[in-house]
Amino acid sequence: MTNEFKTTAVVFNHDGLGQAEEALSHKLATNYLRTLVELEQYPQAILFYAGGAKLVASGSPCLKELGELAAAGVPLIACRTCLDYYGLMEQVQVGEIGNMMRIVEAQGAASKVVTV
Numbered sequence: 001m002t003n004e005f006k007t008t009a010v011v012f013n014h015d016g017l018g019q020a021e022e023a024l025s026h027k028l029a030t031n032y033l034r035t036l037v038e039l040e041q042y043p044q045a046i047l048f049y050a051g052g053a054k055l056v057a058s059g060s061p062c063l064k065e066l067g068e069l070a071a072a073g074v075p076l077i078a079c080r081t082c083l084d085y086y087g088l089m090e091q092v093q094v095g096e097i098g099n100m101m102r103i104v105e106a107q108g109a110a111s112k113v114v115t116v
Contacts, residue, residue: 008043009106009107009113010047010114011114011115013052018116026061026062027061033069036065042073044110047077048077050079054088056078057083059091067093070094075095077102078098
């Protein structure tokens with residue numbers, strides 16, 4: 001299977017995937033990321049801001065999947081302002097702490113930006 005995501009930036013802008021109860025939203029995010037790994041559909045970057053920044057920190061339900069994506073070379077960029085706002089700067093477990101300039105640059109470099 002070809003990687004159709006290789007020029008796509010994926011955005012998580014809340015703590016999970018979709019507009020659902022927290023447990024379901026977390027399960028959907030984990031399943032989505034696991035499917036990317038299993039299909040080797042690696043995006044150009046995965047961006048985390050607003051509540052989505054919580055997904056790269058301790059207690060996130062999808063750290064394993066994010067770690068596998070990072071190991072495959074996918075940049076995981078979390079918003080420093082958001083992490084600071086939620087008091088998570090010291091709890092980041094995966095990816096890089098970036099700023100909005102880094103996030104905007106990643107979006108600009110992508111041919112498509114998908115918000116999940």
